[in-house]
Amino acid sequence: MTVGYPFSAVVGHDDLKLALxxxxxxxxxxxxxxxxxxxxxxxxxxxxxxxxxxxxAVVAGCRFSCDPAAPDPSCPDxxxxxxxxxxxxxxxxxxxxxxxxxxxxAGSLDLERALTEGVKAYEPGLxxxxxxxxxxxxxxxxxxxxLVDLLLDAAAMGVAHVEREGVSVRxxxxxxxxxxxxxxxxxxxxxxxxxxxxxVEVRASRDPAERAEVVRRRxxxxxDPAGFARAYAGGEHDLALRIAAARDRLPALALPDDALxxxxxxxxxxxxxxxRADLVMARTAVALAAWEGRDExxxxxxxxxxxxxxxxxxxxxxxxxxxxxxxxxTGGQGLDEERLEQALxxxxxxxxxxxxxxxxxxxxxxxxxxxxxxxSQAPVNPGTPYRTRLLAPEATGRGGPAGRRGRTTxxxxxxxxxxxxxxxxxxxxxxxxxxxxxxxxxxxxxxGSGLVLRREDLRESLREGRESNLVLxxxxxxxxxxxxxxxxxxxxxxxxxxxxxYQRRDKVGLVTFRGAEAMVALxxxxxxxxxxxxxxxxxxxxxxPLAAGLLRAERVLAAERLRDPRRRPLLxxxxxxxxxxxxxxxxxxxxxxxxxxxxxxxxxxxxxxGLAGRLAAALGGTAIRLEELAADHLAAVVRDxxxxx
Ligand SMILES: [Zn+2]
Numbered sequence: 001m002t003v004g005y006p007f008s009a010v011v012g013h014d015d016l017k018l019a020l021x022x023x024x025x026x027x028x029x030x031x032x033x034x035x036x037x038x039x040x041x042x043x044x045x046x047x048x049x050x051x052x053x054x055x056x057a058v059v060a061g062c063r064f065s066c067d068p069a070a071p072d073p074s075c076p077d078x079x080x081x082x083x084x085x086x087x088x089x090x091x092x093x094x095x096x097x098x099x100x101x102x103x104x105x106a107g108s109l110d111l112e113r114a115l116t117e118g119v120k121a122y123e124p125g126l127x128x129x130x131x132x133x134x135x136x137x138x139x140x141x142x143x144x145x146x147l148v149d150l151l152l153d154a155a156a157m158g159v160a161h162v163e164r165e166g167v168s169v170r171x172x173x174x175x176x177x178x179x180x181x182x183x184x185x186x187x188x189x190x191x192x193x194x195x196x197x198x199x200v201e202v203r204a205s206r207d208p209a210e211r212a213e214v215v216r217r218r219x220x221x222x223x224d225p226a227g228f229a230r231a232y233a234g235g236e237h238d239l240a241l242r243i244a245a246a247r248d249r250l251p252a253l254a255l256p257d258d259a260l261x262x263x264x265x266x267x268x269x270x271x272x273x274x275x276r277a278d279l280v281m282a283r284t285a286v287a288l289a290a291w292e293g294r295d296e297x298x299x300x301x302x303x304x305x306x307x308x309x310x311x312x313x314x315x316x317x318x319x320x321x322x323x324x325x326x327x328x329x330t331g332g333q334g335l336d337e338e339r340l341e342q343a344l345x346x347x348x349x350x351x352x353x354x355x356x357x358x359x360x361x362x363x364x365x366x367x368x369x370x371x372x373x374x375x376s377q378a379p380v381n382p383g384t385p386y387r388t389r390l391l392a393p394e395a396t397g398r399g400g401p402a403g404r405r406g407r408t409t410x411x412x413x414x415x416x417x418x419x420x421x422x423x424x425x426x427x428x429x430x431x432x433x434x435x436x437x438x439x440x441x442x443x444x445x446x447x448g449s450g451l452v453l454r455r456e457d458l459r460e461s462l463r464e465g466r467e468s469n470l471v472l473x474x475x476x477x478x479x480x481x482x483x484x485x486x487x488x489x490x491x492x493x494x495x496x497x498x499x500x501x502y503q504r505r506d507k508v509g510l511v512t513f514r515g516a517e518a519m520v521a522l523x524x525x526x527x528x529x530x531x532x533x534x535x536x537x538x539x540x541x542x543x544x545p546l547a548a549g550l551l552r553a554e555r556v557l558a559a560e561r562l563r564d565p566r567r568r569p570l571l572x573x574x575x576x577x578x579x580x581x582x583x584x585x586x587x588x589x590x591x592x593x594x595x596x597x598x599x600x601x602x603x604x605x606x607x608x609x610g611l612a613g614r615l616a617a618a619l620g621g622t623a624i625r626l627e628e629l630a631a632d633h634l635a636a637v638v639r640d641x642x643x644x645x
Pocket of ligand 1: 059062063064065066071072075076077078080
């Protein structure tokens with residue numbers, strides 16, 4: 001067995017260590033999200049927690065870690081008899097790889113065995129393995145969307161659930177969720193962000209002496225892991241005992257009214273969404289008192305709880321610049337300390353004002369300040385949306401998520417024959433299976449009425465339908481496009497395409513470029529409201545860094561390919577094709593050549609350069625003129641001609 005780095009040997013990272021320890025004391029807090037750049041040893045710290053957790057008593061032989069005192073009634077290995085003797089085993093830390101298959105995570109039901117051998121064969125997945133332990137997701141911001149959904153379900157219900165062809169299995173899955181991420185590689189989906197009880201930001205120490213100690217210990221550990229672990233065994237033992245003692249103390253600790261008042265005042269002052277923040281803060285403050293061996297919750301506990309529980313919950317203006325770090329509107333301190341102190345003081349000054357007694361948000365402490373618009377020019381409103389022509393990838397996809405855009409073969413759509421499954425059987429085609437088995441019955445020695453079925457008889461149905469795509473808009477917002485009437489038409493066109501994407505159940509993202517840089521105005525999302533809001537506020541003007549826009553789009557697509565590999569992208573570049581800043585866009589366009597793409601050509605005026613057409617050729621895609629985008633374009637032309645005539 002490999003020896004892990006001891007928790008007690010970690011230098012610095014005080015907030016991270018505290019957040020993990022408090023969750024170990026009180027798993028109800030809901031886990032920890034750890035954000036930080038590469039090379040900050042965040043994974044090492046997380047992994048070292050498992051060794052400190054109290055042992056877990058399980059039913060012997062149960063693969064689902066049932067507690068003998070209260071076995072899961074739906075346990076697939078059950079039902080278990082009452083009064084079984086507990087078998088203690090070490091608590092587990094289970095790692096969930098971001099690209100894991102659904103079967104690996106939720107468990108797999110072997111349909112072939114069920115049909116041919118008549119047994120209900122269920123192999124537990126990672127969610128089962130993590131039950132009553134820690135589930136750790138490194139690079140959680142790159143987790144595939146279908147795994148995010150599984151994880152959210154399990155985290156919300158405490159149950160994992162697998163269903164195939166009418167056979168279903170469910171089992172308990174409660175775990176401490178810990179995620180680490182590097183925010184430079186993309187943000188987390190809001191639903192998942194909200195699931196983490198606490199969030200901490202880690203940075204490498206700026207203190208040379210502390211850095212030296214980190215390196216010294218790391219080298220000592222690598223030279224002799226076992227010896228290093230022995231040297232810290234005492235520290236580890238003490239921490240484990242302290243966690244166990246704090247767990248014992250926890251049930252008797254009550255949250256006094258004044259602490260509760262402070263918590264709700266702070267949450268109101270920071271304008272957090274829902275009630276989860278209040279609950280998490282309350283649990284954290286109580287766990288902190290237990291951890292410190294105290295019998296009551298103090299103001300300091302509430303302050304610390306706020307620092308750990310609130311940074312990722314502050315309500316964000318949906319029109320905020322997405323490059324603004326949601327953790328940081330204060331220049332690096334995470335939470336606005338002044339506002340926190342003010343809220344704590346206000347709560348002291350206004351005891352029991354009744355239900356209306358929250359702090360007044362209209363005063364100088366409210367608003368957050370710094371609400372300057374980032375642009376001098378008032379944004380142009382989009383023109384009236386219209387029905388657009390269908391833009392879609394030309395090639396037929398292979399099993400993307402159901403939708404109404406690109407053509408695909410897969411699990412849904414109209415029937416298009418049957419085939420022997422290439423991998424695991426997904427959708428049984430009963431008629432085709434029976435037809436395949438029928439000619440062999442005599443040779444297989446069938447005697448009774450039952451059909452003798454073999455694995456090679458199994459057929460799955462093949463379907464052809466429409467899939468949902470990721471439509472990534474890459475919109476030129478530069479000066480050459482910014483004549484107000486023109487920009488109105490361009491925004492109107494993008495808005496129309498967005499509405500079309502919404503009706504087709506696509507995911508949409510928006511990259512824009514102007515001046516010196518490109519930005520992700522909207523990371524890929526299913527919320528079209530968000531997208532159209534961003535579009536309306538989109539600032540325009542300046543030079544045209546077309547290559548930067550394409551490269552930014554390429555990065556967004558690369559991250560999405562990891563998160564949601566089944567969903568094919570369609571890149572829609574909206575530009576007149578001119579570039580006046582940065583490198584030649586053709587090289588950047590060639591990097592995107594494997595992606596289905598359409599260039600909406602916005603060039604206008606009497607002299608035309610045809611640059612958008614050249615760009616489309618480099619992308620390996622097609623170009624369409626802005627005026628041709630409307631579905632009833634021809635009708636409109638005919639109308640115009642008649643009017644002139
Ligand atoms: Zn069990």
